[in-house]
Each structure stands twice: as structure tokens, then as C-alpha cells.
Amino acid sequence: MQFVHALTPDGPATLRLPGAARPVGIAGIVWGLHEEICTPAYWAAQTWHLELEEPDHYRLGETLEDELLACLLGGYGIPAEIGLAAYRRLAEAYRGGIDLRDCAHVESLLRTPLHIAGRAVRYRFAAQKARYVAAAMAALPAIDRELPDRALRDALTGITGIGPKTASWIVRNWRASDDVSILDIHILRAGRILGIFDPRWSVERNYHVLERAYLDFALKIGCRASILDSAMWTLMRVLPSAMVKRLLERGGRADVPRATISSEMNGVLQLPLR
Structure with missing residues (x-):
């Protein structure tokens, strides 16, 4: 097991995640470590933190x-x-x-x-x-x-x-729908890094296929699809292009460590949420 901790207004909270080598249940993808950028465990942890802090952050109006x-x-x-x-x-x-x-x-x-x-x-x-x-x-x-x-x-x-x-x-x-997916370039890149999107799929020709893969991934890691989207968008839009290239080359393979890439993100500012 892995444990992710947070301090909330109601006191300490803990998220329990499967061990890094455990399969997620999609095409041989494993959970990875929650402190390593762009692993399934990382996205589960980031989404959990965001839901604790700002569950309704994306709504801009009343109508x-x-x-x-x-x-x-x-x-x-x-x-x-x-x-x-x-x-x-x-x-x-x-x-x-x-x-x-x-x-x-x-x-x-x-x-x-x-x-x-x-x-x-x-x-x-x-x-x-x-x-x-x-x-x-x-x-x-x-x-x-x-x-x-x-x-x-x-x-x-x-x-x-x-x-x-x-x-x-x-x-x-x-x-606040968890039944649709906002497939912009940032979500596409995150999905390709994870290995849940075939690089040949495009939003113009395969929107519904991509959407189903994204929603299935969110379900498998126990996240609300609507909030996972914001977590992905917020990080992916500030990652340096060279780092994104390295992550994309790695794809969903478990044999290439991400810890070095994660350490390079220290100090990167988070921009407004979607």
C-alpha cells in the first residue's frame, strides 16, 4: 500500500493507494509511486487533494x-x-x-x-x-x-x-458531470504518457473512443473524471516541453523511472485551474 496525507479543516486525512507494482487493470499499466509525476498513483493523489480543497472549482456561473x-x-x-x-x-x-x-x-x-x-x-x-x-x-x-x-x-x-x-x-x-471528457491537448498528452491513449487516435476522428478510455481510467483509479481533468490540465500546461517529450517517449512503460523527472518539477508554479 501507499499512503498520501493531507491536512484538512476537519483534521488530518489519509488516502490509501495500491502498491506501485500493482496493476491498474488497463493494458498492463501499474499504479507507480504517487510522488512520481504522471503515474496513475500521482493522478489519484493530485485529484484527491484537489477534491478536498476545491471540489467545485470549475463552475464559473449559475446558469x-x-x-x-x-x-x-x-x-x-x-x-x-x-x-x-x-x-x-x-x-x-x-x-x-x-x-x-x-x-x-x-x-x-x-x-x-x-x-x-x-x-x-x-x-x-x-x-x-x-x-x-x-x-x-x-x-x-x-x-x-x-x-x-x-x-x-x-x-x-x-x-x-x-x-x-x-x-x-x-x-x-x-x-459537475463525470460522464464526459474535455479532450484538449493537455489531456491527450497525459493519456499518452499513461499509455491509455493510442498515439494514432485523434480528437477529430476518435473523440468517443478517447473519452471512453479516459473515463475508464478515472473509474479504475477511483477518481471523479471531472476533477481528474483539472488536475491533469493544471500540471500538463506548465510542464516544460522537453520534459513532456521525455514522458511521451517513456509512455506507459514501467521499466523507465520517473523519479528524476519528478525531482525536476520542484518549484514549478501551478496556474489557474480549469
Whole structure:
């Protein structure tokens, strides 16, 4: 057994994990040590800590509209702090009665510089994202909000600008769903390092296959899929590219130690959670 300890407001807590050489139950993958980066035991420990500290960290608003805006305005090519600032601006405008189905008005709001940490920052892709926001806000009333999580995700992909990754992100945030997976580049890399994703699989052709593999892994290590995603995303986005390359070359093989790689992470800052 391995033991992971944490100090909570209610006192000390301990997570018990299988020994490093024990199989996880997927394609010969073993648990590994919880202090070695990117092992199954490491992800189980990180997810446990995150759930103890901030179980609802990913929810940004109170409505489906809030989460749709936040996820559409974030994502690839948009730093987290800029996406959040743009979301807050549009969410405030929407609550103030502004019609976000008006593409020109949305674009104007996005083109106005955002103020972040005392500096003015411009939002990238203002015209494109304005079209997506306007189309989504017009289409959302026709979506059945009572659908099960995956069916709701699939319904959202029918909206212009929303693919399975963004739709999964919206559903995860709004429903705290453990039935969908947000398969961005960081989760893909984590899965390939673990050996649960075939390197030939892509999100464009194999989204549902990748999702099933990810959800099965979360189940096998006893983690909520929604929180495991944040743990993976938070670490993978700050790992140096050379380190990611070494981990990917290692893949899910148990014969290459990760302890050296883990020691190199001392002092790496953790950025905002997804």
C-alpha cells in the first residue's frame, strides 16, 4: 500500500493507494509511486487533494448561459486570465439586459481592451468568437436542458462554433458531470504518457473512443473524471516541453523511472485551474 496525507479543516486525512507494482487493470499499466509525476498513483493523489480543497472549482456561473459563454471565450489560443476577463464582461452585459444574439454588439464588447493586473489587454479572435457567441445564444433556447449529460453534450455540438471538446467543457462545468471528457491537448498528452491513449487516435476522428478510455481510467483509479481533468490540465500546461517529450517517449512503460523527472518539477508554479 501507499499512503498520501493531507491536512484538512476537519483534521488530518489519509488516502490509501495500491502498491506501485500493482496493476491498474488497463493494458498492463501499474499504479507507480504517487510522488512520481504522471503515474496513475500521482493522478489519484493530485485529484484527491484537489477534491478536498476545491471540489467545485470549475463552475464559473449559475446558469447554462454562463458556462457556455465562459467555455466559448476560453480554450485554445486564449490565456486563461484573458478568457475569464472576457467572460465576465459579456456575462455582466447579459445580466444587464444586453442582447448577445447581436453579433456586432458582442464584437464591440470583445474588441474593447480588457484590464488585467493593471494593464490593457486585447482579446484575440474577437470577430470569430463574436459570431460563435451570437449564434450560440440564439440557438440555446431550443436545447432541451433536461437531457442526460452526454446527450446534452451532443446536442450542444449542433451549435456553430461548439465542438465536442467545448460542449463537454460546458456540460462538465454546469452539471459537475463525470460522464464526459474535455479532450484538449493537455489531456491527450497525459493519456499518452499513461499509455491509455493510442498515439494514432485523434480528437477529430476518435473523440468517443478517447473519452471512453479516459473515463475508464478515472473509474479504475477511483477518481471523479471531472476533477481528474483539472488536475491533469493544471500540471500538463506548465510542464516544460522537453520534459513532456521525455514522458511521451517513456509512455506507459514501467521499466523507465520517473523519479528524476519528478525531482525536476520542484518549484514549478501551478496556474489557474480549469
